[in-house]
Amino acid sequence: MKYKNFENQISEAFRQDSAAVDTDALLASLGIPVTVEKQGRSAWWILSALALLSLLLVGFYCYINGSNSSGIAAQELVLPKLSENTNNNNNNSKTAIAVSEENQENDQSYDEVELQSGESSSAATVNSSNSKNVSERNEKVSNDEVVKSTIRENIEIVNTESSPSYYSEQQNVVTYEQTETYSNTSSYTPQLNTFIDTKQEIKDRSVVNSVNQSRKVLEDIFALKLLKSELISEKEYPGLADPECPSFSYRIPWNFSLLAEVGVMKPMKELQNTNPAMDSVFALREMNENSKEAIQLGLHAKVSRGSNPLYVRGGLAYTRIAEQMTEEYDYTEQDTTRGVISITESMNGDTITRIYGDIISETRFTGRTVKHYFLHLWDLPIAVGYEMPVGGSYYVGGELGAQINFRTSGTGFVFRDVNDYADLSEVTSKETKVGMSYFGGLHFGKHLSKRSSIQVSARFRYYPSKFSTVDPNIEQRYNLAGLHAGYVFRF
Amino acid sequence: MTTEELIARCKSGDAQGQSCLVRTYAPRLMAICRRYTKDPASAQDALQETFINVFKYINSYSGKGSFEGWLKRIAVNCSLAFAKKVHPVYFVDETPDSALQMSEVPDAYSNLGKEEIMSLMKRLPESLYVVFNLVVIEGYNHREVGEMLGITEGSSRGSLSRARSKLIEILQSENSIGLDTKKNFSAKISALN
Numbered sequence: 001m002k003y004k005n006f007e008n009q010i011s012e013a014f015r016q017d018s019a020a021v022d023t024d025a026l027l028a029s030l031g032i033p034v035t036v037e038k039q040g041r042s043a044w045w046i047l048s049a050l051a052l053l054s055l056l057l058v059g060f061y062c063y064i065n066g067s068n069s070s071g072i073a074a075q076e077l078v079l080p081k082l083s084e085n086t087n088n089n090n091n092n093s094k095t096a097i098a099v100s101e102e103n104q105e106n107d108q109s110y111d112e113v114e115l116q117s118g119e120s121s122s123a124a125t126v127n128s129s130n131s132k133n134v135s136e137r138n139e140k141v142s143n144d145e146v147v148k149s150t151i152r153e154n155i156e157i158v159n160t161e162s163s164p165s166y167y168s169e170q171q172n173v174v175t176y177e178q179t180e181t182y183s184n185t186s187s188y189t190p191q192l193n194t195f196i197d198t199k200q201e202i203k204d205r206s207v208v209n210s211v212n213q214s215r216k217v218l219e220d221i222f223a224l225k226l227l228k229s230e231l232i233s234e235k236e237y238p239g240l241a242d243p244e245c246p247s248f249s250y251r252i253p254w255n256f257s258l259l260a261e262v263g264v265m266k267p268m269k270e271l272q273n274t275n276p277a278m279d280s281v282f283a284l285r286e287m288n289e290n291s292k293e294a295i296q297l298g299l300h301a302k303v304s305r306g307s308n309p310l311y312v313r314g315g316l317a318y319t320r321i322a323e324q325m326t327e328e329y330d331y332t333e334q335d336t337t338r339g340v341i342s343i344t345e346s347m348n349g350d351t352i353t354r355i356y357g358d359i360i361s362e363t364r365f366t367g368r369t370v371k372h373y374f375l376h377l378w379d380l381p382i383a384v385g386y387e388m389p390v391g392g393s394y395y396v397g398g399e400l401g402a403q404i405n406f407r408t409s410g411t412g413f414v415f416r417d418v419n420d421y422a423d424l425s426e427v428t429s430k431e432t433k434v435g436m437s438y439f440g441g442l443h444f445g446k447h448l449s450k451r452s453s454i455q456v457s458a459r460f461r462y463y464p465s466k467f468s469t470v471d472p473n474i475e476q477r478y479n480l481a482g483l484h485a486g487y488v489f490r491f
Numbered sequence: 492m493t494t495e496e497l498i499a500r501c502k503s504g505d506a507q508g509q510s511c512l513v514r515t516y517a518p519r520l521m522a523i524c525r526r527y528t529k530d531p532a533s534a535q536d537a538l539q540e541t542f543i544n545v546f547k548y549i550n551s552y553s554g555k556g557s558f559e560g561w562l563k564r565i566a567v568n569c570s571l572a573f574a575k576k577v578h579p580v581y582f583v584d585e586t587p588d589s590a591l592q593m594s595e596v597p598d599a600y601s602n603l604g605k606e607e608i609m610s611l612m613k614r615l616p617e618s619l620y621v622v623f624n625l626v627v628i629e630g631y632n633h634r635e636v637g638e639m640l641g642i643t644e645g646s647s648r649g650s651l652s653r654a655r656s657k658l659i660e661i662l663q664s665e666n667s668i669g670l671d672t673k674k675n676f677s678a679k680i681s682a683l684n
Binding site for chain 2: 019030473
């Protein structure tokens with residue numbers, strides 16, 4: 001066997017040689033977890049989904065509130081009347097107190113009140129011994145309802161028996177204006193809205209008696225009610241809370257709108273080299289690589305409150321930055337075939353040495369190559385803005401915000417060395433993130449209808465972090481400036 | 492997972508990618524480390540150092556050439572660095588002898604296994620053994636060997652030539668004492684070790 005074949009045998013034997021290794025121990029010594037959970041991406045997606053869900057919920061909530069705003073407006077309109085009535089009610093309470101005091105001076109006590117209606121067939125006896133025995137108060141409440149119904153009947157009788165000419169006798173005029181509202185616990189929550197407006201002049205004595213009787217009944221009822229309020233307010237009966245007047249509050253509606261926009265921006269790129277060994281590549285990239293344009297698409301939810309000019313918006317944005325590399329190359333490649341030294345032995349035993357010289361061939365390459373690559377950025381923008389009308393249907397505004405990048409990827413070919421381009425879709429990791437960027441801008445818009453408007457924005461976006469496309473030694477950073485056109489739809 | 496994906500994940504510092512890379516390439520790199528170090532413990536240290544350097548410099552891997560070749564180069568360099576610490580190797584300039592290529596090797600050595608070849612090669616002096624390994628087994632050219640070992644290209648050629656003649660001497664001496672079968676040769680090698 002020739003020695004050369006023996007060497008081939010050796011190299012073949014070791015070509016795919018492998019040895020047993022305890023990889024777990026090796027991984028542990030390298031500080032790499034032996035079992036690695038899939039991390040990062042899932043957490044990002046879950047967070048993004050939660051953020052979007054929250055935005056949708058907020059939007060839906062605002063939408064629901066917005067649709068109820070008409071009802072709220074109605075309440076708002078009613079509110080002044082109610083307050084007027086409340087004032088009247090206070091006045092009437094005072095009247096009732098005065099009447100009750102008068103009754104106390106006479107022969108009537110609150111312990112037992114007998115109410116009789118002379119003219120009417122109906123009569124009711126009210127036993128209000130509540131001041132002594134509070135446990136019977138529920139019964140009194142029911143009695144009170146009976147009395148109220150009696151009063152209503154008496155008032156009807158008075159109304160039917162009265163005529164406008166009776167106004168001449170001022171001393172017999174009975175005037176009650178009453179509007180009462182109760183909103184209380186389940187034990188006592190009747191809402192009594194009784195409006196009595198009686199102004200009559202009574203000539204006939206029997207009629208006067210009847211009116212007096214009715215008046216007396218009314219006075220007793222008001223006195224009774226006052227007593228009841230006092231009883232309810234006693235703290236030793238926790239089941240019965242103080243009667244409270246209804247409270248009304250004006251709820252400021254939330255405004256919810258969607259903003260869809262598209263923009264064209266000019267990328268302002270900065271390249272930085274951290275490794276002197278990459279100077280030539282860096283110089284070529286800096287000289288020949290040009291940023292073309294960046295396009296941005298976004299869908300945002302915008303929330304404001306009432307007529308407040310401040311708003312908050314958040315959503316999802318996609319940005320694509322295009323780069324172009326133009327390479328004009330001119331270089332020479334030299335191939336050398338080494339000389340061969342041949343040593344042979346002559347017939348007479350002499351050694352004959354022949355040397356064949358090197359063969360050198362040169363090839364010159366010239367040409368021009370244009371390659372593009374694109375950076376795709378997915379962000380979650382959030383911004384705070386201020387918007388104000390400027391006359392007619394026009395408005396202007398400004399905003400400041402931040403964009404959280406959750407995914408960056410690349411496609412196309414990026415310059416790596418002379419006549420050598422790396423396919424970004426293969427070398428860029430899908431987990432690459434640029435981090436946080438910041439933006440600010442001004443916009444000008446026009447309302448097309450009650451629900452829709454269009455706007456144009458001038459915006460500047462700043463990326464504080466640097467990133468690398470292929471070579472980690474060459475870092476690139478971007479600032480973007482451009483215009484956006486958007487359509488706003490209000491719910 | 493393709494090699495490109497594996498590289499990309501390792502570049503981004505993904506632990507799962509790093510783990511996958513270690514599990515895929517560790518056995519082959521261990522074999523290299525074993526060839527250049529004296530004992531298994533040193534080989535393990537060299538392998539660990541290899542992967543530390545791989546993860547440290549993976550971002551500088553440009554994609555040119557085979558990835559496995561790049562890993563092997565790091566493994567060889569780390570192993571040599573370890574071997575140098577233990578036994579410094581000195582190289583001397585020697586004149587290459589191209590006539591050795593034409594020499595005959597007894598047919599008894601035509602079907603040797605890996606262990607037997609290794610036992611045979613281990614009998615070479617350290618400096619010759621290293622050069623022989625690098626050129627014949629790893630397939631590096633003399634310029635690359637010179638760069639790795641810090642010697643001239645000519646010195647590398649000379650060392651290889653000397654290794655070859657030494658190996659032939661060993662084979663011929665083994666053959667002359669009657670080792671004409673693979674079995675006997677293996678037994679003899681074992682006895683010598």
